Amino acid sequence: MAALSELRKRSRDQRNPFILLRCPWCQAAMGPFNPRGKRGRRLRGAPEVLGYEQSDGTVVLKCPDRDCEFADGLPVLIIDDDIYAQRPSFVIATVDKFATLAWRPEARSLFGLDEEGERSRRPPGLIIQDELHLISGPLGSMVGLYEAVIDELCTDRRSSPPTRPKIVSSTATISRYREQIQALYGRAEVVLFPPPGLSVEDSFFGRYAQNEDGSLQPGRRYVGVHAPGLGSFQTTQVRTSASILQAAYFDDPTQRDPWWTLVLFFNNLRELGTAVSLAQSDVDDHLRSIRERAGVPWNKLRRLLRIEELTGRLQDHEVPAMLETLQGGTTDRGTPVDICLASNILEVGVDIDRLSLMGVVGQPKTTSQYIQVTGRVGRSWRERPGLILSLYSPSRPRDRSHFERFRSYHQRLYAQVEPTSVTPFSRPALERALHAVMAIYARQTGDLDVASSPRPYPGTLMTRLRGILEKHIDAAGGNDAEALAAFHEIFERRAGEWQRWERTEWGEFWRRPDSDTPLLRPAGAYATQEDRRYSWATPNSMRNVDAECEGTITTLYVTGDQ
Numbered sequence: 001m002a003a004l005s006e007l008r009k010r011s012r013d014q015r016n017p018f019i020l021l022r023c024p025w026c027q028a029a030m031g032p033f034n035p036r037g038k039r040g041r042r043l044r045g046a047p048e049v050l051g052y053e054q055s056d057g058t059v060v061l062k063c064p065d066r067d068c069e070f071a072d073g074l075p076v077l078i079i080d081d082d083i084y085a086q087r088p089s090f091v092i093a094t095v096d097k098f099a100t101l102a103w104r105p106e107a108r109s110l111f112g113l114d115e116e117g118e119r120s121r122r123p124p125g126l127i128i129q130d131e132l133h134l135i136s137g138p139l140g141s142m143v144g145l146y147e148a149v150i151d152e153l154c155t156d157r158r159s160s161p162p163t164r165p166k167i168v169s170s171t172a173t174i175s176r177y178r179e180q181i182q183a184l185y186g187r188a189e190v191v192l193f194p195p196p197g198l199s200v201e202d203s204f205f206g207r208y209a210q211n212e213d214g215s216l217q218p219g220r221r222y223v224g225v226h227a228p229g230l231g232s233f234q235t236t237q238v239r240t241s242a243s244i245l246q247a248a249y250f251d252d253p254t255q256r257d258p259w260w261t262l263v264l265f266f267n268n269l270r271e272l273g274t275a276v277s278l279a280q281s282d283v284d285d286h287l288r289s290i291r292e293r294a295g296v297p298w299n300k301l302r303r304l305l306r307i308e309e310l311t312g313r314l315q316d317h318e319v320p321a322m323l324e325t326l327q328g329g330t331t332d333r334g335t336p337v338d339i340c341l342a343s344n345i346l347e348v349g350v351d352i353d354r355l356s357l358m359g360v361v362g363q364p365k366t367t368s369q370y371i372q373v374t375g376r377v378g379r380s381w382r383e384r385p386g387l388i389l390s391l392y393s394p395s396r397p398r399d400r401s402h403f404e405r406f407r408s409y410h411q412r413l414y415a416q417v418e419p420t421s422v423t424p425f426s427r428p429a430l431e432r433a434l435h436a437v438m439a440i441y442a443r444q445t446g447d448l449d450v451a452s453s454p455r456p457y458p459g460t461l462m463t464r465l466r467g468i469l470e471k472h473i474d475a476a477g478g479n480d481a482e483a484l485a486a487f488h489e490i491f492e493r494r495a496g497e498w499q500r501w502e503r504t505e506w507g508e509f510w511r512r513p514d515s516d517t518p519l520l521r522p523a524g525a526y527a528t529q530e531d532r533r534y535s536w537a538t539p540n541s542m543r544n545v546d547a548e549c550e551g552t553i554t555t556l557y558v559t560g561d562q
Contacts (some may be wrong), residue, residue, distance in 0.1 A: 004059050007032060008048045016317035018052055019078055023063040025070050030061070031317070058082055084109050091124075095135065096541045098146040102436045102520060103509060103540065105443040105451035111153040117445045123154045125165055131348050132171040133368050135184060136420035142433060142542045144184045144424025148472040149437050149465070151186065153444060172375070173368040176419040183422040186475035209381075218385040220378045222410050226403040228394035236391055237264075237361060238278055242286035244357065244389065245338065246302045257329040258356040258384035263340045265360050265373050269311065272341050275361070279307050279339050304338045310350075311343040319345070329354050347372040353380040359389045363402045367416040425473050425483040430490045435536045438494060439520060441465045443506065454506055454519045457499045466491060494536075501534045509540060 003017050016031050023030060030051030050064040058081070061074040077083050083091065084106045091110065101107050108114075112121035129135065135143050154165040167185055174180070181190045197203025209217040227236045241262060248259040264279075266272040284304055291301045310322055330336050347369060358377045364370045378386015390406075392399035402409060409416060423429065442458050442465075443451045450458050469487065477483050498519070507518030517530055523537040 004049065004052055004054060007052075018059070018061075019316075020051070020061055020074075020076060021317070021320050023051070023065065023068060023070065023074070024076070025074075026063060026065055026068045028063055028065040028068060030064060080104065081106075087121075095139075095143045095146075096543065098143065098150060099433075099436065099539050099541055101146075101149075101444060102439040102538055103507070108153075108444045108451075111444065112156075113153075113444065116447045117450075119156065119158055123156055123165070125154075125163070127154070127165050127167045129167065129169040132169040132177075132180070133173050133372075133420065134348070136180070136422055139542055140180075140184060140420065140422040141424050141426060141429045142539075144422050144476065145429050145433050145437060146440075146542075147185055147424070148469055148476075149440050151472070152441070152468050173371045173414070173417050174420075175417040180420050180422055183424060183476050186472045188475065217382070219381050220374065220386040220388060222374075222388050222390060222406075224390045224392060224403050224406040226392040226394065226400070233391075233393040233395065234274065234278060234282075236393075237275065237359075238282040238286050240389060240391060241279070241339070241359060242283045242290060244359070244387075245283070245304070246287055246290050246296070248357065249300055249302045251300075253330065257336075258354055259387070260330050261326065261337045261340060261355060261357065263342055263346070263355055263358045263377065265342050265346055265358065265364075267344075267362050267364055269313070269343060271361060272309075272311065272343060275341055276307070276309070279304065279341070283339075302338075306335045306337050307339045307341070308337050309341045310345060311341070312345055323350065323352065326352050326355065344369070344373075346376055350376045351379065352376070354384070355379075356384045356386045358386070359391060361391050362393055362396070363390070363399050366418055367413065368418065371413060371417070425477060425480070425487060427486045427490070430486055433539060434487070434490050435494045436520075436538045437469070438462065438465060438491075438498075439506070439536075439538065441468075452506075453504055454498065455502050455504050457495070462495060497536075503534065507535070507538075 007016065007018075018031070021031050022028065028051075031049065033048065033050045051062055053060055053062055058079060061076050061078070062072065063070045063074060065071060077086060077088055080100075084104070087109050108117070110124070112119055112123040114120040151164065156163040167187065169181070177192065178190050181187055194203070194205040197205070201208050209219070211217055225236060225240050227239075230236050230239070241264070244259075245262055248256055248262075250256050264275060266275065287302055287304075290296065291298070308322060308325065310319070310326075314322060326337055326340060328334060328336065355377045358374060360370070360373065364373060374386075374388045377388065378384065390402075392403045394400065439454075442454070442461050446458055446461055450461070469491075470484070473480065473484055473487060501519065503517065503519035505516060505518040507520035507522075509522055517528075517534050519535055520538040521527055521531055521535045523539045527535070527537070
């Protein structure tokens with residue numbers, strides 16, 4: 001409720017933590033609403049926030065349209081406490097929520113466990129993991145370690161044999177999926193659907209789109225740009241962007257929309273920051289050079305009126321708003337986006353049919369990322385096939401190599417996908433999060449005393465967990481002796497620390513300054529010397545969580561002998 005009160009006090013630019021911005025049924029807008037009169041003054045009595053209301057100590061979601069069938073309430077829960085209390089039919093979340101299980105013992109209700117840790121209801125029977133290819137590298141290793149205890153919490157041992165959850169994973173770019181599934185979930189039985197067909201031209205589930213005469217219909221077209229004679233890679237970006245932007249200025253306005261917005265993808269924010277100044281000045285200047293060289297009339301000269309950014313630097317509520325802005329084209333009211341500078345946030349979840357023009361600045365690190373990024377354009381290929389311009393830097397050997405084999409690489413693009421790496425039981429992963437897995441199992445399966453305090457040491461639960469993890473390591477790594485030895489060493493060390501320290505509190509996300517040192521402390525947060533000696537730095541996210549240090553520029557100077 002505090003977040004709702006804060007949202008009502010601030011302007012409509014305030015971050016909206018309630019996620020749901022539209023009614024799922026009728027698409028009515030929800031969230032901050034600030035109507036204005038003819039003179040720009042705010043209208044009296046107008047609601048500040050639509051669709052969010054306080055009720056019984058929590059926030060309920062209601063469609064603001066009175067004619068909607070869900071005007072009295074949407075069957076959607078977005079607050080963790082409400083989800084744990086009401087146990088919804090299905091939960092939509094990210095893998096980051098796994099880490100919070102070490103801090104929230106009340107989450108046991110999602111797994112059908114009662115307050116004493118006994119199985120009172122059926123646990124989740126189906127787990128759907130979207131975009132499986134993203135669960136790799138350091139993130140995949142962390143997820144795989146947590147999956148060992150998640151699988152146990154979701155296993156119903158009241159039946160014989162025990163019933164494990166069914167896992168369905170989806171991805172468009174994967175290689176050596178059996179090895180990844182085994183390392184991630186400890187499952188050896190894997191079925192690929194749809195299965196490979198007898199012919200690449202007709203696999204029953206997918207066929208080449210052909211015209212009546214047998215010729216292939218247009219799809220995405222890839223064009224490589226490698227210009228070592230221009231002197232700098234920035235010049236290549238400027239000239240390519242200006243040329244393609246001017247080319248989209250068709251005489252027929254109805255034909256412009258698909259190619260009006262140029263999406264430029266960058267591998268890192270440093271290059272993207274440089275491109276912002278290029279788009280605001282150099283590209284505009286080169287458009288005038290094109291007019292003089294090609295004799296383009298002034299009324300047909302492309303002018304860049306709106307340059308936007310789609311990166312992780314946007315706040316949570318700004319990302320959906322930017323996607324809606326990109327959805328609006330030249331035929332809608334307002335100024336359409338001319339250039340959209342994007343980072344790896346573009347890889348998933350951007351399903352905008354009108355986008356058909358993209359520039360990839362530098363070859364992405366993996367083929368999987370390249371396929372996912374370029375798949376954001378030309379999605380309605382029957383009406384507007386996509387055009388992708390791959391810009392290669394002359395100073396990067398990897399870019400030059402991709403340009404030299406450009407045709408063969410793109411003709412067998414999906415065959416070039418690299419296998420992923422997942423090592424959940426490597427020593428670095430165990431050092432970082434094995435104690436979190438121990439805390440999760442104790443707090444979720446133990447009784448109220450264990451869930452509320454880590455003292456005394458729950459020996460029976462830890463012995464049981466040790467056996468569970470040993471079996472999972474054997475299933476995931478094929479009896480890896482090195483991983484098993486590292487696990488035993490670190491598990492014994494953590495168990496010894498737990499017993500010696502005799503902490504009385506588990507710890508919370510936000511610790512009170514006057515409280516005793518808990519067993520768990522948030523990773524990356526400030527810690528005293530005593531905290532570092534007698535508590536575990538426990539992640540509350542699957543991502544890289546490190547302490548931050550901010551510098552301040554001041555006019556104060558120290559003089560004299562000080």
